[in-house]
Amino acid sequence: MQRDVQALNAGDYHPLLANYADDAVLHFPDGEHRFAGDHRGKQSIERFLQEFVAAGLQGEVHDLVVSGPPWRMTMIVRFDDHALGPQGEQLYANRAVLLIRAQWGRVVEHTDFFENTERITHLERRLRERDADPGS
DSSP: OHHHHHHHHTTOOHHHHTTEEEEEEEEEOOSSSTTOEEEESHHHHHHHHHHHHHTTEEEEEEEEEEESOTTSEEEEEEEEEEEEOTTSOEEEEEEEEEEEEEETTEEEEEEEEESOTHHHHHHHHHHHHHHHOTTO
């Protein structure tokens, strides 16, 4: 997992995406932001990861707990993420717990729980400002 997150931080989401089943579901907290809602299927999860990379988000795995047999595995991941602006200013920082269910090495369900979901909405506002600025 650590190697996949390092690739994601470098802009390559493909190694992480390869871990998802074709019919996987990624549940992300609702809100007024581009990441909100249920992302069903590998194509939808790919679009989510493309947005993650485009937003300049960087993540770090701090803890990983694994339980269960390979056909019904549960993983709990402590994941911190952040984003910096063009001048190096911090746009966003948050802590999350990811609840992941896997079958035979493929993620079938992934749910994110954040310390503060309002921070994601604030990030969305900052990203819209950045995207609207032709000089960025």
